[in-house]
Amino acid sequence: MIEAKEVRKQFGAVQALGGVSFQARDGHITALLGPNGAGKTTLLRLLVGLLKRDHGSISIDGIDPAVDPMAVRKNMGLLTDQFGLYDRLSTREYLAYFGELNGMAGPSLQARIDEVADLLAMNDILERRAKGFSQGQRIKVALARTLLHRPRHLLLDEPSRGLDVMSTRALRSALGALRQDGCCVIMATHVMQEVTHLCDDVIVIARGQTVAQGSPQQLCERTGIASLEDAFVSLVGTEEGIVA
């Protein structure tokens, strides 16, 4: 369970978050929806302890990431727009390196690499070096690294950007399997179709504030609007940042 209460974060004169509160439950995929600049990435970075909040509280299964970021990261996978691949390492070497950093080793690590490669449909690039990888191939490798150590919590910043149809499907089924395993997944996205098909719960933020939280159906009921996209626009008051 991930909980935030009244979280605020300021960068100089810019108030990135001005009071965000929500709960993301285990075994649920929670979408983080908001226009560009709403504060989604800032929130994810606070949850994993990469930034310190100015105000409020955050609990990751009872642990405050500002107090014990290492304990939080042990059970967390984070996908951001910084993929951090090494051009000269093959995908398998790269994943083995990160697996070892997470205390994995030997045949069980290799078996887990094969499992994740199957899950994300990326066997074709497993033995290739990263130099020259396309955007979609890069994001798959970064995702594989994120999932490798079977984290209990997963924070994904726009995970499907740059993925083709088959890879998007592979990602969705991988996330479905993680949900079944009881993983707590928070996913920032602009893709409404993804939210409708995949997410159990939605947190809407705008201008650094939580505007609403609930299932897609609850948000539609609350606004009295049948389409989630239109309900979102009505909640945030802008059409900016939506991908149909």
Ligand SMILES: Nc1ncnc2c1ncn2[C@@H]1O[C@H](COP(=O)(O)OP(=O)(O)OP(=O)(O)O)[C@@H](O)[C@H]1O
């Ligand atoms: N390190 C920083 N220094 C200054 N301002 C920042 C910094 N990081 C974020 N901001 C500002 O905080 C606000 C929230 O940014 P953030 O990246 O969290 O938004 P976002 O919801 O992820 O946006 P997008 O959908 O465009 O990715 C923006 O106004 C942004 O310019």
